[in-house]
Amino acid sequence: MALHEMMNYSQLFLEIFNELQQIEDRGRVADYIPELAHINPDHFGVHLTTIDGRQYAFGDSEVRFSIQSIAKVFTFVLAYSRVKSNIWERMDMEPAGTPFNSLIQLEYDRGIPRNPFINAGSMVVCDILADQLASPRENVLAFIRSLSRNSTVDYNPIVAHSEKRSGFRNYALVNLMKSFGNIRNEIDKVMDLYFSICSLEMSCRELSESFLFLANNGIVPHSGESILSPSRTKRTNALMQTCGFYDEAGQFTFKVGLPGKSGVGGGIVAVHPGKYAIAVWSPRLNKKGNSYKGMLFLEEFTTRTKLSIF
Ligand code: DON
Secondary structure, eight states: OOHHHHOOHHHHHHHHHHHHHTSOOOOEEOOSSGGGGGSOTTOOEEEEEETTSOEEEEESTTOOEEOGGGHHHHHHHHHHHHOOSOGGGTSOOSOOOSOTTOOHHHHHTTTOOSOTTSHHHHHHHHHHHHHHOSSHHHHHHHHHHHHHTOTTOBOOHHHHHHHHHHOHHHHHHHHHHHHTTOOOSOHHHHHHHHHHHHTOEEOHHHHHHHTGGGGTTTBOTTTOOBOSOHHHHHHHHHHHHHHTTGGGHHHHHHHTOSOEEEOTTSEEEEEETTTEEEEEEOOEEOTTSSBHHHHHHHHHHHHHHOOSOO
C-alpha cells in the first residue's frame, strides 16, 4: 500500500503535538553559540515528503532555522560524490560514543576523526572540499540550493561570526588535527567554511525535500538527478544511523529507528529508505545536544505508523 493511502499524516502530527504539549519540555536552547540563544524556544515544526511527492506539514514547517550539524550531511555527500581518493584514510566510519565536540579520541587516533558527522570529521570534509572546489563556500551553497529547490537558502553571517568568536573548542580540534597532518589547508580557510555551513538556515520543508534523494537510492525523485550511487547512498544512510546523533545514536535507533541527523539549532532530519524524509524542529535540546521534543515526536510517529526501518 502506498504511504499516502494509509493515513493523513498532518492530522497525526497534530495529535502527537497536542499530546507532547502535556509533558514538560526538559530541554534547553543551545547558548554556547551566543546568537542561537535568542531563538523563541516554543517553535515547533514538522514536514514529511514522500518519494512519490506527497507532502504533510504541521506548525512552523516553513520557518527557517539554524540547521547547524545537519549541514554535515550535505558537505559529506558533496565530498563523497566528487572525491576520487580514499576519504576513509582521513576519517573513520565508526560511532564516536563521545560528545560531538570531544577532543579525547583525536589524540589517541592521531588526528583521524571517528566519523564525518562529529565536528572534527566535518572539518576534515571541509578541508577536502577546500582542495576540490574552486569556491567552496559558493559551491556548497549552490549544491544545497539545488537540492532544496530554493535559491534563497543562505548562510547567516551573524551566526557564523558568533560561533567563530566563541569557537575555542572547535579551534582546538582543528589545530590538533593539523598537528597530525590531517588538515592540509590554512586553518582559517577550513574554519570559515565550517562555520558558514553550520550557520545555514532552512525550513523543515526544505530539509525534508533536500534529504529525499537519500530515501530514493541517491536520485532526486522530481528531477531524476543522481546525487550519489545506490551503494554510496546506502553507506551514507548507514553512517547517519550509527553516527548521526553522537553519543545518543543508539538511543535514537532504539526509539525512532531511522537514519537521521540532528543539529544544535533543534532540527532533526530522518529518512526511511524507499518511503520518505521527515524534518522536525523544536529548539530545546536534551543533554546530548539533540532536540528534546523532536526525538519524542519522531519516536511517537514511527511507533504509531510502524514506519521505522526496524
Ligand atoms: O560546531 C558546533 O559546535 C556547531 N556549529 C554544530 C554542533 C551541532 O549542531 C552538533 N549537533 N548536534
